[in-house]
Amino acid sequence: MTKTERYLSLLWQLVSSTGMRLSEDSVKEILGNPSRASYYRMISELTLGNGKLPAILTKLKDLDVTYFKLHQDSWQQVSTAQKEGQFYLECYKKLGHLLESDYTKLIYSSDDEYVKDGAYQELKSDYLHLGQKFIYLTKIQSKPFDKQKKTILNSIIKGLLEECEMTLLYRSSGKSKTEIRRLRPLTLCHYRDELYLLAQRHDDGKWVERTYKLQRIQEAKLHLTSKYKYPTIRDWNPEEIYKKTSGLIRGVEQEVRLKIYGHSRNILKEKNFYSCKTISENDEFIEYSCLYTNEEEFLGQIFNYAQDIEVIGPAKLKKNFIEKATLAINRNLAKSEAA
Numbered sequence: 001m002t003k004t005e006r007y008l009s010l011l012w013q014l015v016s017s018t019g020m021r022l023s024e025d026s027v028k029e030i031l032g033n034p035s036r037a038s039y040y041r042m043i044s045e046l047t048l049g050n051g052k053l054p055a056i057l058t059k060l061k062d063l064d065v066t067y068f069k070l071h072q073d074s075w076q077q078v079s080t081a082q083k084e085g086q087f088y089l090e091c092y093k094k095l096g097h098l099l100e101s102d103y104t105k106l107i108y109s110s111d112d113e114y115v116k117d118g119a120y121q122e123l124k125s126d127y128l129h130l131g132q133k134f135i136y137l138t139k140i141q142s143k144p145f146d147k148q149k150k151t152i153l154n155s156i157i158k159g160l161l162e163e164c165e166m167t168l169l170y171r172s173s174g175k176s177k178t179e180i181r182r183l184r185p186l187t188l189c190h191y192r193d194e195l196y197l198l199a200q201r202h203d204d205g206k207w208v209e210r211t212y213k214l215q216r217i218q219e220a221k222l223h224l225t226s227k228y229k230y231p232t233i234r235d236w237n238p239e240e241i242y243k244k245t246s247g248l249i250r251g252v253e254q255e256v257r258l259k260i261y262g263h264s265r266n267i268l269k270e271k272n273f274y275s276c277k278t279i280s281e282n283d284e285f286i287e288y289s290c291l292y293t294n295e296e297e298f299l300g301q302i303f304n305y306a307q308d309i310e311v312i313g314p315a316k317l318k319k320n321f322i323e324k325a326t327l328a329i330n331r332n333l334a335k336s337e338a339a
Helices: 003-016 024-030 036-048 072-095 147-162 262-269 295-308 315-338
Strands: 021-023 057-062 065-070 164-170 179-191 194-203 206-213 217-227 254-261 277-281 285-292 309-313
Touching (some): 003 065, 036 057, 147 164, 147 179, 147 217, 285 295
Antiparallel strands (some): 194 206, 254 285, 254 309
16 A cells, blocks of 8 residues: 555545544554554645645644644635535536526535425525626527437537548528538537537538528437548637637628727726727727627617617728617617607
8 A cells, every 4th residue: 555545545534534534643653554664654644744745633632642633724725615616516507508408407505494384594604605706697599408309409519529420401591491411520619598500411412511590490319420620629619610700600700990989988998709809998088999890789789788889990890880779769760750
């Protein structure tokens, strides 16, 4: 048995013992009955720590009996780390609600009920309240998956992990008919509370990159015997590819100049958006240079702050921004006048 193995054995037997304490004789036996010098060296490491190891044990005396317990401060760090890990799992569980995996169904609770018979009940001291300590708040959410969509999601995840081709029955936006698509799954993407499959589609004898919204996939069939070689990070790096896009739609990068006024000026100052660079700033506005790849997606995003935005250029984007705003104003004015 190595020294490390003996230390681990000592810890295990200590936490398993009655009262979480061990007599000095028991400790000596677990450590292999070392020589006097070796024993005192090992006990010094365990009770005082060294450069790599914190103090693990505390040496105590009860009348004439010497015994050892866990060192409170060091053990508290372990306990805190465990709670921290559970907290982060709870956070990821809420962020990953679309995946509906076993990990998103983790429950941390005591035996007591939080609400019982319509009244709040006292909880055990070990209750962590993790469900209360993190919330993922979004008001436009994807519809919950039904059994069919959950089966489709599981097939996609399996296809990604197994690196095998698959066939989708897919209904494109604005179309009533479904189409068959043979593809190689590359990445599952969470975007604006929807899941999308980024894949290579077999088209005219070659593989081209395409995007599929999970809610529009009607059926997914795996071809487990049709394996493919997953591309290297040099050939497919989604984090890098989508770093400067307006969203999911890729295209040629274009620069836009914006002036942000009013309350939105302070809000956007706290955010990173569209690889923006500050051109100038004064008490009235901040002027930004931003990059976008798809006009429709870009306008949709900045329209949250439309009342405080001036598009300086390019002229085409400015014209379309004004048209979008004018349509919204005219539609609402017409409804108001009709009422």
